[in-house]
Amino acid sequence: MKTALFICLLGLGLLAVAWAGAAYPLIDYPFLDEGDVPKLIAGSLGGAWALWGGIQALRLGEGKAGRLLAGFLMVLGLLACAGLFGFMLVATRMIPPPADVKTGQTVADFSLPDQSGKTFKLSDLKGKPVVLIFTRGFW
DSSP, rough: OOHHHHHHHHHHHHHHHHHOOOSGGGSOOTTTTOOOHHHHHHHHHHHHHHHHHHHHHHOOOOHHHHHHHHHHHHHHHHHHHHHHHHHHHHOOOOOOOOOOOTTTTOOOOOEEEEEESSSEEEGGGGGHHHHHOOOOOOO
16 A cells, blocks of 8 residues: 555656646747647656556555545546646647738838847838748747
8 A cells, every 4th residue: 555655646746846847838938839748748647647556545545544545645646637737728828820921912011120239120121022031039
């Protein structure tokens, strides 16, 4: 029974580690990028270990208190796993889809600083063929 409870607690610990890094999706990043995969794997393993350890502790439980503790830890692990996945799906913000601009269509004028700090205005290129590429940096 002690081993089963240890496995259940280990699963809850993995879930706690996965939850610790789950707050950053509140920032405007794309939905479930590659940095979220380890958290989802840790959350899945934690939930599975908490469930498996809880079932084994219930099966091998000694007395009413042991079974009650095992059931509580198992339910806590399942709720934490479901909460993690729900939080990851609901709290991440989707980036809006790009505007549908056709070739030859006039776009709204804007001005932005370029990499050297000078102000770039789209209207300065009026009448010329232009391809605009915006990249996202992490600096």
